[in-house]
Amino acid sequence: MTLPITPHPPLPDTLIEALQTRFGSRFSRGESIRVQHGRDESIHTPILPDAVVFAESTEEVVALVQLARVHGVQLIPFGAGSSVEGHILPIHGGISVDLSGMNRILAVHNDDLDVVVEAGVTRIQLNTALRDTGLFFPIDPGADASLGGMAATRASGTNAVRYGTMRENVLGLTVVLADGSVVRTGTRARKSSAGYDLTRLFIGSEGTLGIITELSIRLHPVPEAMSAAVCAFPDVDAAVRTVIQTIQLGVPVARIELLDTLSIAAVNRHSQTTLNETPTLFFEFHGSEAAVAEQAALVQDIATELGGRDFAWATRTEDRNRLWRARHDAYFACLQLKPGARAFPTDVCVPISRLAEAIAETNEDIAQVSIPVALFGHVGDGNFHLVVLVDPDNPRDLAEAEWLNERVVGRALVMDGTCTGEHGIGIGKAKFLVREHGAEAVAVMRTLKAALDPDNLLNPGKILPPLNAGD
Template sequence: MSHVPPSVSPRPVPQALHDALQQRFGERCSAALAVRQQHGRDESPFDVDPPELVVFCESTEEVAFVLQQAHAHAVPVIPYGAGSSLEGHLLAVQGGISLDVSRMSRVLQVRENDLSVTVQAGVTREQLNSEIRHTGLFFPLDPGANASIGGMTATRASGTNAVRYGTMRENVLALTVVTADGRIVRTGTHARKSSAGYDLTRLFVGSEGTLGVITEITVRIYPQPEHVAAAVVQFPTIGDAVNTTIQIIQLGVPIARCELLDAHAVRAVNRYDKLELAESPMLLMEFHGSAAGVQEQAELVQEIAAGQGGSAFEWAHLPEDRNRLWKARHNALFAGLQLKPGSRSVTTDTCVPISRLAECVVETAQEADASGLPYMMVGHVGDGNFHMLYLVDPAIPAERALAESLNHRQAQRAIRAGGTCTGEHGIGLHKMDLLQEEAGEEAIDLMRTLKQALDPRNILNPGKIFTL
């Protein structure tokens, strides 16, 4: 896979900074090659030199110390959580320090009566749900990977449940953030709404580590539904599956999850998870509510699906059966890679208004078929978001170029339809040119103004989202 050059020369870590961090953190400040390499790769297709140092922080105050020192020396700092980024967010394109918050893994306060919880940035979504299960509450956002809550906040993540519960934008109430010069700032409150001043919380949600390092997050949590049922239904074509989704949403059915897998994705998960699903376009759905409510939703959805040629409607009421299906969906990326051993994936995640979803999905699939590249399509189609995964041989640059060209055309199609080049992955290193097309120069200039005001020395995850 091609090496991605930094936009400017790397900024080395001076010995004085190294010494200060070594003295404060001891063994938690590492220059070991293996540790640096681990923090210099994510799930994106890019190869970039690793950071010069890795520092493992365990508190907001430690993060502040690192940033104070780095700011004084104008050295880049790249926040690192679970390492599951798909767009190159955590790559050290200008060198510097990888600031690992994975050890900041405490659930700080659960407010059951207020339906909120405050966690450190390194807490993962699975850990959070495990620790609050006894309360009868849960955190519904589920991007697939066991991502950290800090990383999910920084990328404004969503996932399979977003059609009912929203994205991180709607579910973050308050933050603790460390600024580029090491100041500790608290935004938001535990109240469900506020009109007090600028909405700084939303400024940092989705900022991808370029405006501050998020160390604590207060998020909404929800009562576990009384009854849950999952269903699988097959369709003759991918267009039939998507048109079913559109009707479900436009009729106001409060479906919790509605996931699309094309025939290639179904074949991949069958092999990877040893399932026996019919290898045709499929919707995987989930319904939450009372037993009567779930039954009513399911009957209506089954009727809609039948009208679009849907067949083989299968139910999964038992938790172990549902979990097996959703595990297969979450493993789709890794399952897809097994379709072409030794390959790497080039992905994208456009999102469009629901009324334009069918045409965008069908046109994208037609282009992919014509390209000859192995691929699969999955999507959180309940909110208009779908992903393409192209499998390319790292030794054949032309395959990578073709996949990137297909992704670019898909994103442009989404933008023309009034949608976005990224529904949940973020911009990172990968989609900077597409953000320019989507937002326009005036909006990018405003983003640059915010960046320069909050990070005048450009040390926070430099080289991402846009160029300065």
């Protein structure tokens, strides 16, 4: 989608000289590097930053912020580039701050079940390093995202139904503010009543209030037993009602994922799986051997009563990993349904009691458009996605996708849900912020932004809608 790019002057020569002196080859204005940092997985048109700086420490981020502030140049934090709402696009120009070189695991506290990491550490890197500790980090958004980026977008993913989101799993942060000062929020204690909760302020702020450089993160013991299963259903409604009953009965499932018929067909082609091409639930159970067996049996009974069939179990690690790899590849599998297309993703979340209704009405909307639309999501916590496949150069495709998105988001908000369960606001969902939170709440957000970043230098144009957009 075309964005309202604001014309801006080139970087001042004095700033370029200072950055070259301070960062050497880790300061780049090369086109190929800028292209890599000017696009994410979103539908939005790529926009190249004026330059890229590869930072390797909090001290270097401080130095960069101080230089940028003197020259009035915007800074856009960059982790792995896997966002889907245009978070890392420099719509007002500026410098992309690549934090991927800040990838050190600073301290693992096995007895306290926490770890301190730099912002560029990715979730797979962390879990690989933890392999022999008996601990793991459960937040799994699918992509091998950086932990700093995951905190900045308040990410969650397939395990959120049991382990929560980044909000529940970050104990503290190191953040560089727009004036170059460094704030350390939280402690490694499991609870505190001391002052404002600054950690939660920065989680989900998408780099607009400060640049996260370090995180203290909660870990969890690797379960004694894990079991995964897939179950096919005659229709989406039966699958969703199975989810609702499972949650309402208090079964502590680790994951419940829904894929509709089109998604399963795409997964079969992409991953060479042989799943029944009907609406399907993916389950995972964690706990003791006895608890896992009990949970699985109870869920199978619920599913069977609602028409579920062909339960397939995976208890071996390699089989379970293969199953979840296929689920994680669903997004890319769906892209193959319309070669050359881009995905226009939706990301709503509703109270679990309204999930069946929300999905049923959404399927009625899907039937009215001409473009391929796949539905899947983390339905264990009421979060589902549409992957709407569009030709970015086709106005009709884009108009249908916009209409569908408006319908899905509007419905979620009426049901006391949210326009984004995990992707964040970025650029694409800023227009929904007032409708979700109200003008007064958005005004408070503007006050916070103005207090911490009065010159609007940190990731400008993200989260907050333009002042003429209704608030």
